[in-house]
Amino acid sequence: MSTELLDPAQQIDIDRTVGDFRYDVKHEFDAGVGLDHSTIDYISGVKGEPDWIREWRHKALDVFLSKPMPTNWASKDLENIVFENIRYYLAGGQKPSRSWEDVPEDMKRTFERLGIPEQERKFLAGVEAQFDSEAVYSNIKAAVGEQGVIFCGSTEGLIKHPEIFKKWFGKVIPTGDNKFSALNSAVFSGGSFIYVPPGVKVKHPLQAYFRINAENFGQFERTLIIADEGSEVMYMEGCTAPKFETATLHSAVVELVAMKGAKIQYVTVQNWSPNVFNLVTKRAIAHEEAEVKWIDCNIGSRLTMKYPGVVLKGRKARGEVISIALASDGQHQDTGAKMIHAADETTSNIVSKSISIGEGRATYRGLVHVPKHLKGCKNNTECDALLINSHSRTDTYPAITVRGTGNACQHEASVSQISEEQIFYMMSRGLTEAQAMSLSVNGFVNDLVRQFPMEYSVELKRLIDLEMEGSVG
C-alpha cells in the first residue's frame, strides 16, 4: 500500500490519514490547467451535454469573471487562490458503473480504503461515489428504484430527466449568487441528482462520497435534490481528501427543493485535508409545510466558507441548520446559516457550536431575514464558541432584519473556555489531561452530535478525540 506517503510525524493525525493516500490515476480526459471559454467547450463536449447547458456554462463563466472576490467581508486568504493553476476537469472517461466489478482496479483500491462497500453493506440505500469529477460508481438499491426514486449523477440527471432537472436547476441558487456559485455553474461536473416522487418516504439515507484526488484540482460538484409533495429523504455526504502541498479548490453548489409537506435532511461531514479551500453554496427552498434541515459538520480544510440557507417560501415551512465546526492550527472555519422568511408562520432554528484549538479560527456568519407584512414568523439562533488555547480565535457576525409586528427573532451567542475546575476534577479522578479535554469538548457538542445519524455521530466523536490529543500541553 502507499504508506510511504505518510509522514511519521503526522501519525497522530489518524483521522486525516484515512483519506491520505493517492494512486497515480491516468485521467483519460483532462481539461488542462486554467479556465477560459475553450475549457467550457471541452468539458461540455466530453460530457456529451445538450446545447442549452453549454450556453448556460458560457454565460456563467462571464459572470464568474466579472464578479470581484468577496474580500470586502471575507477572509483575505481567498486571494491565495490562483485560478490559472487549477485543473477544472478530469474524468476517467467511463460512464458511472452499476456494479462494483466494472470499476477500474486502481480506483477501486482507493474506494476500498474509504470503506465504501462496507458502508453499503450496512444500511445505505444507494451509493454515489464521486472520484474526482465523475461518479464512477453508482448503485441504487432495488427497493428505492422501485419506488420511483431517481438517484444518479448530475450529468446523467440533466440528460435523462431534463423535464424535472431543468425546472429547478439554477433556480434555488442563481448563477450570479456569488463568485463561486458562478464558477461552479461554469465548470460543474459530478454531484448527485435526486428526485423523490410524491408521498415516497425513503427509509434509509442516500449517501455520496466526494474526494479530491489530483493535485491542483478543483472539484465542482453540483447536487440537486427534489422531494415532491409529502415525500421524505435524507442525504449524507462525507468528505476525505489526500494531502497535497499546493492549495486545492472545492466549490460545490447544492440545491434542495422541498415541495408541499416534504422533508429533506442533508447531512455533511467535511474533513478535507488542510490545503483545501472549501467554498460551498448550499440553499434550499421549502414550500408550504415543508421541512428542510441542514446538519453540517466542518472539521477539515484550510478555509471553509459555507452558509447553508433555507428560503421559507410556503406557509408553515420550517428550516433548520445544525452546525459544528472544529478549527485547528492553520484552519479557518467560516460557517453559518441563512434563513429567508418569505411566508407567514414560517419558523427557523439555527444552532451553531464551534471549537477553536491552537491557532485555529472559527467564524459564525448568519443572516436572518423577515421581510414586510409577514405574520407569525419565528427565528431562534444560538451560537456557542469554545476556545481551547490562548492563540485561537472565534468570531460571530450575524445579521438580522425584521419587519413588522407579527414576528419574533432572537439571537444569542456566547464564548467560553473549558473550565479549569472541570479539568482538575476529572484529572483528580485519574483521567489524563487529554482525556479530560476530550470529554469536555464532547460534552459541549453532545446535544448536536446526537442529531447526526448514528454512524456519523460515532465517527464525529472519534474525530474530536483525535483532534484533542494533539492540542494539550
Place this chain on the structure above:
Amino acid sequence: MTPAVLEIESTPEIETVRLLDAGPATEAQRPHWEAFQASPVPVRNEEAWRFSNLKALDLARFTAAQPLDESAREELLGRSVGVPATAGRMVFANDALVAREILADTLKQKGVLWLPLEQALAEHGDLVRSRFMREEAILGGARFAALHASQVRAGTFLYVPKGVEIDLPIEAFHWLSGENASVFPHTLIVAEANSKVTMLDYFESADSQAPGFACGVNDLWLGDGAQVTYVCAQNWSHQALGVQINSTVVGRDAKARVLTVNTGCRYFRSESVSHLRAPGGSSDMLAVTVAEDAQEIDQRTFQIHEAPNTSSDLLYKNALDNSARTIFSGLIRVSPGAHKTDAYQKVRNLLLSDEAEANSMPGLEIEADDVRCTHGATSGQIEEEELFYLLSRGIPLKESQRLIVHGFLEEVLERLAAPAIAERLGGQLHEKFDAKH
C-alpha cells in the same frame, strides 16, 4: 444668576455658502478639509455601511450656518431646559456660544477647566491639542470625522484634575437653526486619575421639521480610576441628517458610562467606540431610541478589550413605529492577552408597526481564551398577554401600549442611577412617543 445672552456684534446677513464649497473654518483646519475632500464616499458593499441608506448621506444641499440675531438667540436660550440642578451650563446656537453659566463651586475649584472649545484652544492649546480627535473614526465615519475637524468651531472642553469630583451634572446645548444649515458640535472631556464627572449634551433644532445637518464628535478620556458619565440627548429636527462619532478611552480601574437618547433626525448615524486599554477598566454603553415615520437610526458600536480584567456592557433598545428603520451593528473584540474579559452586548427591538424594520448585527471577535463574552439580539412586538393584562384592568388600548413602551425603554435610563437625569431624558422620549399615541 440670570442667564444673559452674550453680546455678539450684530452681523449683517451674509451670503449663503454651500457646505461642500465652504473650505475649512480656519486656515489651520485646511489639512482636515483636504482629507475630507480626498476621502471616499461610502459605498454599498462596505460592511461598515451595510443596510445603511447611503442616499441620506448626500451633503450637497447643506449650507454653512448663519449667525442668529439676538431675539432668536434669546428664544433658543429660553428653550434650553435641562435637569433642575446643574453645576454649569453652556448654550450654543449655530456653532456660536450664546450663554455660559458656572453655578457650582466645584466647577470653580482650582484646576477645573470648563471652556468653549475656541477659548480652550487659545488658552490651553497644548492640553487640548494633545487629546483633540486623537482616536481615529474606525467604524466607517472617517470622512465625517475629517469634515468635522475641518469645520469645528464650537463645543466644550472639560478638564477635571486628579481627584476632583463634580457632583452635579454639567450641561451643554447645541441648537441648529435655519433651513439646510449645518453645525459641528464638539465635546472633549479629559478626566484625570480618580476624578468624577457627569456631562450632558443636548442636540436640538429650532424647527423640528427643518432639514439640516449636524456632524458632531465627542471624545472622552478617563485616567486611572476616573468615573465619567456622558449623555447625548439627540433631538435634532426630524428632517435632519445627523452624524455623531464617539470614542471613549478607559484607563486602569476607570469607569465610563455613555448613554445616547435618540428621538431626532431623518437619518442619524452614531458610531461609538470603547477602548479598554488598562486592566480593571469598565465601560457601559447605553442607547435608547424612539423612531417613527421614515426615521432611520443607524448605530455602530465597538467594544475593544486590549487589557486583562476589563469589562464592557452594552444595552441598546429601539422602539420602532410607522416605517422607521433601525440598524445596529456592534462588535466586541477581545485582543490576544486580554484574559478575564467580561463583555456583554444586547440589542432589543420593539416593533410597533408592520412597516417598521429592525436590522441587528451583533458581532464578536475573540482572540483570548479565558473570557466571558455574550451577546444577544431580539426583535419582537408587544406581547399579547401583557396587553391583555392591562386591558383587563380597564386601561384603554392606546394607554396600555404607551405604558408597555415606556416600561421597555425605562430599563435603559434606570441604568444611569441618576433619577433627575433619567426623568429629563424620559420626558424627551415620552413627548415624542405620546405625540402620536
